[in-house]
Amino acid sequence: MRGSTAALMAAALLMLLVSPALLMFLLSPAASGTYYEQETRQMFAKWKAKYKKTYKYAGEEECRYALFKDARRRVARANATGVTSSGLKGLSALASEEIPVGYGDGPRWGEESFEEETRRVFVGWKAKYGKAYRDVGEERCRYYLFKANRRVVVELNAAAAGETAYGLNQFGDLTNEEARETCDGRRGREIME
Numbered sequence: 001m002r003g004s005t006a007a008l009m010a011a012a013l014l015m016l017l018v019s020p021a022l023l024m025f026l027l028s029p030a031a032s033g034t035y036y037e038q039e040t041r042q043m044f045a046k047w048k049a050k051y052k053k054t055y056k057y058a059g060e061e062e063c064r065y066a067l068f069k070d071a072r073r074r075v076a077r078a079n080a081t082g083v084t085s086s087g088l089k090g091l092s093a094l095a096s097e098e099i100p101v102g103y104g105d106g107p108r109w110g111e112e113s114f115e116e117e118t119r120r121v122f123v124g125w126k127a128k129y130g131k132a133y134r135d136v137g138e139e140r141c142r143y144y145l146f147k148a149n150r151r152v153v154v155e156l157n158a159a160a161a162g163e164t165a166y167g168l169n170q171f172g173d174l175t176n177e178e179a180r181e182t183c184d185g186r187r188g189r190e191i192m193e
Contacts, residue, residue: 043088044068051090060137064093067141070175095144097151114154118147121168129170142173149173 044065048054055061071092078086091099122143125131133139149172156166171179 040069040072041065043072044093047088047092053093055137057135057137059134059139060141062134063138063141063145066175066178067095067145068093070177073177095141095148097144097147114151115147118150119143121150122146125168125172129172131173145175146173 047068053064055064068088071088075086075088125146131142133142146168150168153166153168157164160166171182174182
């Protein structure tokens with residue numbers, strides 16, 4: 001065992017001496033991000049096959065992938081803290097607004113008016129931020145994300161009782177993961193300024 005470990009270490013050292021660029025690549029955040037992205041894409045493909053998911057529109061598939069990636073990150077965080085041992089299930093590419101509240105509960109109180117108002121707000125919000133989607137599938141998926149984010153804003157404002165006013169900015173149709181990625185690095189600093 002000791003000989004094989006030494007041989008592996010020698011091979012790794014030789015690789016590093018031959019290619020210091022390889023070391024920089026392996027240690028760079030971009031490399032780990034690229035690997036994570038590739039791994040998540042592969043997991044998404046397997047998940048779609050397992051749950052027989054197909055998407056008619058390319059834009060919708062990308063939005064569903066974003067939801068899946070966000071779910072993967074949430075599950076990993078929860079598992080790391082020992083909160084749960086959950087995994088990625090058949091609902092992993094759905095926005096929270098697409099998942100029924102409960103069996104037999106019926107619709108939420110005031111849901112019809114919330115839906116109507118959210119549709120109106122979404123139209124104005126898209127115009128304000130110049131949002132355009134590749135296809136109707138992506139627009140529907142992004143609408144559900146927007147609706148979920150709007151529900152959080154409405155609940156926060158109700159809890160703040162007038163002390164603070166929250167609103168939806170240009171990230172209103174993104175998952176938490178997408179918003180984090182958008183705000184990372186230099187681009188994030190430009191947006192914040």
